[in-house]
Amino acid sequence: EAKAQGKNSFAIYDNRMNELAVERLELEWDLRNALDHKQLSLVFQPIVDIRTGKMLEVEALLRWEHPTRGMISPTLFIPIAEETGLICSIGLWVFREACYQLHRWGEQYKDLIIGVNVSARQFHQPDFVQQVKRTLSELRVEPCRIKLEITETAMLHDLDTIRSVLEQLRSLGLRIAIDDFGTGYSSISYLSRLPVDTLKIDRSFIIPLGEDKRTDGVVKAMIAMAASLGLQVTSEGIETPQQLEVLRSMGCDRGQGYLFARPLPAGAVAALLEESGSVLSVKA
Numbered sequence: 001e002a003k004a005q006g007k008n009s010f011a012i013y014d015n016r017m018n019e020l021a022v023e024r025l026e027l028e029w030d031l032r033n034a035l036d037h038k039q040l041s042l043v044f045q046p047i048v049d050i051r052t053g054k055m056l057e058v059e060a061l062l063r064w065e066h067p068t069r070g071m072i073s074p075t076l077f078i079p080i081a082e083e084t085g086l087i088c089s090i091g092l093w094v095f096r097e098a099c100y101q102l103h104r105w106g107e108q109y110k111d112l113i114i115g116v117n118v119s120a121r122q123f124h125q126p127d128f129v130q131q132v133k134r135t136l137s138e139l140r141v142e143p144c145r146i147k148l149e150i151t152e153t154a155m156l157h158d159l160d161t162i163r164s165v166l167e168q169l170r171s172l173g174l175r176i177a178i179d180d181f182g183t184g185y186s187s188i189s190y191l192s193r194l195p196v197d198t199l200k201i202d203r204s205f206i207i208p209l210g211e212d213k214r215t216d217g218v219v220k221a222m223i224a225m226a227a228s229l230g231l232q233v234t235s236e237g238i239e240t241p242q243q244l245e246v247l248r249s250m251g252c253d254r255g256q257g258y259l260f261a262r263p264l265p266a267g268a269v270a271a272l273l274e275e276s277g278s279v280l281s282v283k284a
């Protein structure tokens with residue numbers, strides 16, 4: 001009997017594995033069509049000057065409205081896009097759409113910078129720099145209005161390729177940020193040799209700020225290191241006035257998080273810029 005039961009639970013486990021595999025295949029299939037079916041869109045999350053609250057940048061974040069499952073998080077579908085290689089066409093669409101947004105805003109918000117996330121796989125396409133260049137010139141976007149975000153962990157493998165691509169992008173005038181900083185293992189020596197402008201401190205370091213002396217120390221050290229390398233620092237995931245206060249006292253340059261604003265459709269960003277004169281008030 002025990003044997004039968006064991007077999008049974010194995011069957012259940014097996015079924016569950018099957019379901020997961022099928023679900024994943026379905027998602028992959030649906031993702032292949034998502035672009036053509038216009039299910040992808042961008043939202044934009046403000047990044048502010050931490051001293052004044054002035055909106056200086058927005059980060060473009062991808063959203064997928066699935067016809068039957070509703071909104072699917074990028075943390076779920078970006079890995080699928082990366083594994084299948086779909087990220088190259090999706091990523092190009094994201095870049096184009098971000099440029100198009102700048103184009104639409106035209107002269108009106110001409111100092112606003114858009115951050116665009118880029119996967120390692122995109123950097124390894126032989127014509128990536130060419131695509132970027134072509135898109136910028138087609139939509140008449142100044143390269144300095146775009147900041148490409150690449151995660152620290154993505155930078156770590158095949159550093160030579162990444163560095164050479166970053167150098168080409170930088171010489172075109174684009175800005176570069178290292179995203180999710182602190183989650184990889186970059187050494188200071190190679191950071192100083194990478195052509196980057198900004199470090200974005202990962203949210204996991206911001207969460208315990210003000211509650212845990214050790215994390216405070218680490219964040220303080222990161223900010224000091226960035227300053228000594230001449231890099232800007234943005235903290236992501238700021239949710240409380242306390243976190244903001246600590247970051248201010250440490251001299252962090254820029255902040256992003258629900259305390260200021262959630263990711264918003266382009267129209268809502270424009271409305272915020274209009275009504276607030278671009279200075280965001282903190283939600284208590």
Ligand code: C2E
Nearest residue numbers: 061062074075078094117118119237238239256257258263
């Ligand atoms: P990321 O680039 O580190 O983006 C920041 C994430 O933190 C976003 O999640 C944002 O909504 C979230 N966030 C911002 N402020 C707060 C806060 O105060 N509290 C909390 N809990 N979360 C906050 P989102 O939009 O779900 O994106 C997740 C990740 O998916 C991104 O992390 C990025 O790695 C990836 N992703 C999103 N869009 C793209 C894209 O167009 N291309 C690529 N390659 N990856 C993308």
Ligand code: MG
Nearest residue numbers: 059117149179
């Ligand atoms: Mg990012």
Ligand code: MG
Nearest residue numbers: 179180200236
């Ligand atoms: Mg990040």
Ligand code: MG
Nearest residue numbers: 180202203236
């Ligand atoms: Mg992150």
